[in-house]
Amino acid sequence: MLLPAYAAFIAAIVFYLLIPIAGAFTLRNQWRRFRERVILLSRAPTLRYGDLAAAEREGRGLAGSFRLYGTIEAIEGQDRIWVRGREVSALVDLSHAPLYVAAPGSAEAPAEAGSIERLRWRSVSSLVEGTSIFVAGPLAIEEGRPVFVDAPDGSLLAVCYDGRDADLVSRLVAGGRAQNEYWNYPARISLALGLAVISGILLLSSPSPFSTVRALIFLAGAAPVLPFAPPGLALFIAYHRLWRWALASRTLRDSLRLPLRFSGEGRFPLAGEPSPEGVPETLARRIERKASLYAVAAGLSFALAVLVNFVLAFAVWRWAV
DSSP: OOHHHHHHHHHHIIIIIIHHHHHHHHHHHHHHHHHHHHHHHTTSOBOOHHHHHHHHHHTOSEEEEEEEEEEEEEEETTTEEEEEOSSOEEEEEOSSSOEEEEEOOOSSOGGGSOEEEEEOGGGOOOOOTTOEEEEEEEEEEETTEEEEOOBTTBOOEEEEEOSOSTTHHHHHHHHOSOSOTTSOHHHHHHHHHHHHHHHHHHHHTTTOSOHHHHHHHHHHHTGGGGGGSTTHHHHHHHHHHHHHHHHHHHHHHHHHHHHHHHHSSOOBOOTTOOSSOBOHHHHHHHHHHHHHHHHHHHHHHHHHHHHHHHHHHHHHHHHHO
8 A cells, every 4th residue: 555655755766866866967977077177178278360370281170279368259150159369360160069157256265266157059049349358278270260169189178257367267266066956957957857756656646545655656756845834944044054165175175286287286375374385185185075065064954954854744634634
């Protein structure tokens, strides 16, 4: 007689937990690759006229990997934009690459370093001429024109941004992460499918004389919204705060490690501490452990919010009937 309830609990675990968590890890890996790509391409040489002349003189179709700080000058065709730099202009082919938009944040607090939005080029309705843009990646020579392209051996990076060029890399490394990795596209689809499946199980079990089974199925389906009611709401608020602390710690960790990615090793003072000097990698490891603790505590808080409200709602239902 409990078989429908078991089926509902299994569906809840699969659609509300396992699939969203898998999507969260996928999303985290995507942003990690983005940050690594930013650091790698920030070391590429700045595109100059001499590079174009050398490539044309040698008849090379691919000039190499370069970077270019400039402004959007015009749109050519459906998938290309002209970017004007200080010394040279180049086309950027976005037919196979996303366009990132960096929202400005606070320069004083790494946790408020702004956010990065990833857009499909086809979803971009318009671009304002004169918008600052950073482009880096493989550069092809097509009929004498330089074109940044997305190639199998090197992806193209294009970021629209506000602010100074000098601190753009640190802003991208700090902001290049999801604010809530659980709330990803597969998770949204999975939650909808889970609700549909559990609703179907509830309908199929409606002829059952066991109202307890139907109540358990209903609560299993309502699991994603259970934390938003008291007393579990307090645990949900704690989850939200702990998750923000975990995110801020990971951001600070990457900011501390950024100088080491360029210099290999070195020491610099921790913000607000003129002496003694802090060792970046040691501090980064310490903050990384703290971020992991915050993330685990956030997950436990969310799970407890669901469990407490589930048990309480079931107890109230039992009392009412």
